[in-house]
Every structure is written in C-alpha cells, then in structure tokens.
Amino acid sequence: MDESSYKVKTIEWQGDEVVMIDQRVLPLHEEYVHHRTWQEVGDSIKTMVIRGAPAIGVAAAMGMALAAIQSPADSYEALRRDLDQAATGLFETRPTAYNLGWALEEQKKIYAQPAYPDHIRARLKERSREILDEDVAMCVAMGEHAAPLFPRGARILTHCNAGALATAGYGTALGVIRSVFKRDPSIHVFVDETRPFLQGARLTAWELKQEGIPCSLITDNMAGFFFRKGDIDAVVVGSDRIAANGDVANKIGTYTVSVLAKVHRVPFYVAAPTSTVDLDVPDGDAIPIEERDPEEVTHFGGSRCAPEGIGVCNPAFDVTPHENVTAIITEAGVHRQPYGESLAAAKRGS
Numbered sequence: 001m002d003e004s005s006y007k008v009k010t011i012e013w014q015g016d017e018v019v020m021i022d023q024r025v026l027p028l029h030e031e032y033v034h035h036r037t038w039q040e041v042g043d044s045i046k047t048m049v050i051r052g053a054p055a056i057g058v059a060a061a062m063g064m065a066l067a068a069i070q071s072p073a074d075s076y077e078a079l080r081r082d083l084d085q086a087a088t089g090l091f092e093t094r095p096t097a098y099n100l101g102w103a104l105e106e107q108k109k110i111y112a113q114p115a116y117p118d119h120i121r122a123r124l125k126e127r128s129r130e131i132l133d134e135d136v137a138m139c140v141a142m143g144e145h146a147a148p149l150f151p152r153g154a155r156i157l158t159h160c161n162a163g164a165l166a167t168a169g170y171g172t173a174l175g176v177i178r179s180v181f182k183r184d185p186s187i188h189v190f191v192d193e194t195r196p197f198l199q200g201a202r203l204t205a206w207e208l209k210q211e212g213i214p215c216s217l218i219t220d221n222m223a224g225f226f227f228r229k230g231d232i233d234a235v236v237v238g239s240d241r242i243a244a245n246g247d248v249a250n251k252i253g254t255y256t257v258s259v260l261a262k263v264h265r266v267p268f269y270v271a272a273p274t275s276t277v278d279l280d281v282p283d284g285d286a287i288p289i290e291e292r293d294p295e296e297v298t299h300f301g302g303s304r305c306a307p308e309g310i311g312v313c314n315p316a317f318d319v320t321p322h323e324n325v326t327a328i329i330t331e332a333g334v335h336r337q338p339y340g341e342s343l344a345a346a347k348r349g350s
Helices: 038-046 053-070 076-091 098-111 117-149 173-183 199-211 220-229 254-263 339-349
Strands: 011-014 017-021 032-035 155-158 188-192 215-218 234-237 241-243 248-251 268-271 317-320 327-330 333-335
Touching: 011 053, 011 117, 017 053, 032 038, 038 053, 038 076, 053 076, 053 098, 053 117, 076 098, 076 117, 098 117, 117 173, 117 268, 117 327, 117 333, 155 173, 173 199, 173 234, 173 268, 188 199, 188 220, 199 215, 215 220, 220 254, 234 248, 234 254, 248 254, 254 268, 254 317, 327 339, 333 339
Parallel strands: 155 188, 155 234, 188 215, 234 268, 268 327
Antiparallel strands: 011 017, 017 032, 241 248, 248 317, 327 333
16 A cells, blocks of 8 residues: 555645545545635535545635636735635634645745736645645655554554545545554544534544544543553654644544553654744743634534533643653654754754
C-alpha cells in the first residue's frame, strides 16, 4: 500500500470547480459537493463538508483561486479588492485551524505585487495545486519518520479523524498508522468515536475498514478502561494548531486521552505538518477555541436527545500541554522536548 492506493479524493479541481467529498454524510453515503465560488467553499468549511486542518488549508487556497476566477475585475487594483474580501471571509470560517491562515498568506504573496489579472488567476490556481501536492508529500514523510517508533503488534489509540479525509490525502495520524501497517500488518487500532460530531466513528473507522487495517471502535469514555487493562501501547493524534512551546490544540477530548496516556506511561504522539506550527502563539492559552452549534450536542441524527432549553457548552477543541506529548512528528522528522527549539528549527527548514 502506498499513498496512491487511497481511492477517495478529499478535495480536487475539476475544471474551474473545487470538488469535495461531503464528510457529513459518510459512511452511509459517498457524495460530492461542487463549488464555483469562494463563498461556497467558505460555507463548506464552516458546515464541516470538509474538516481537518490540512484539508481546510487546501480548501482555503482553492477558494482564493475561485475568488480570482469569479471576479470580473480587469485591473490589478479591482482584483486585489475582491481577493482581500475573499481572504477575510475565508479566514473567519474556522478560527482554530492554523493551516487555513497559512494557506491564505501563501496566496496573498502572489497578489501582493501588481501583475496582470489573468497572470494572478493562473498563479493562484497553480499554487493551490502545489499546496495540495505538498500536503500529501508531507503526510507520507511523517509516516515514514514515525513508523519505527511503534513496537511490533502495536495496539494504537487514535482520537478524531486525522486521515486522508482530514488532509489532501494519506493523512497525518492515520498516515502514521498506514505506514506502520505497511511494515507490520499485525497492529490493531482503537478508534475513539469522538463526540459530538463522531469523526472517529464515521470517518476514521470508515477509512481503516476501506484499507483492511484491523480496528475496534470504542466510545470516548471507554479509553480509560483499555489503558488500565494494558491494551494500548501508543497514542497518535493530529493537530489543528501547535504553539511555539509544543502545546497542541486538537479535537475536544484529546487532552483527556493525553492525561490517561501519561498516567499509564503510554507514549503520546502528535503528527502534523510544519504548516500547523504557529510560532507567533507562545503557548496553548493563546490559541482561539471555536465554540460550535449547541445542536451538535442536544441532537443525534437530527433528533433531539436532550431536554428543551438546556444550557450547552460545545468547544470544538481542547489544548494538550507539551508536558503530555512524547514527540511531535512533522515532515522534517521526530521532534522532542524542548519543543521551543526543535519546532523552531523545523519551521526554519520548511
């Protein structure tokens, strides 16, 4: 199995349309959403048609290219106004994922200097394709760096979905698992369901089943039971933003898993590209945490499962302190504490 063996395209260009698999309806249905405007891309990011920090970054880059294509501007100044408006709108869709802002900055570099509008349009589309290809290459590199860390027959816990669906392809945490499985088919993966949006149950389990990787789905509150039994040898998760000191923002519930891993002396690994590392954020306390729609908690499958009028807290992410992280794996290698030095060095080399 290699990176080309994954059949489903998370996001791609088809002509002048950006096409995404609709992750809201998986695993029961495989449907695709076509986008011709940056506003449509922004809505798909906001409503979780596409999710996962690297995939959101690719979507944002493609959204900027769509903004240039849909703009009627025939002068540099007019096109730049339209692109700035699109960049602002796309940036506001998901505040925690750092890759989104990074991708927008990459596209802004292209139109920062005056040029013919058609040249800018072509270059924005080309750069979005480059970002997609770079993401796949980074994920494959992460998997290769990480694979030797896991013992033979490892029983690995993962939380949320950091697979091909969360990236341009192959995956971060699931990319690591794919690379481990390629060397050792005897591994077994425990998949947290990941309430309330069930990314683990719907997406991670689906990806693993597609590729024949042995796995067991568990509810989030079962993890401690399996840690205590000694049934988990390692944890690997993705990240939506990593602070300069190595604090990690990831899907809500990740911090809980990290505490369990630390208590039971199980290594806790984070896999993410260097584009997820935000050196401008000193620690996890400075990472903005998105609060999502209360109905994600009060409803299940479209039906209410909680009392009318109940107060709801629904943070989408939590922060795992760097002290709980055994190593951070990027395309540049395996980074260990002190993360302030190792991540900065990796960022300089990216």
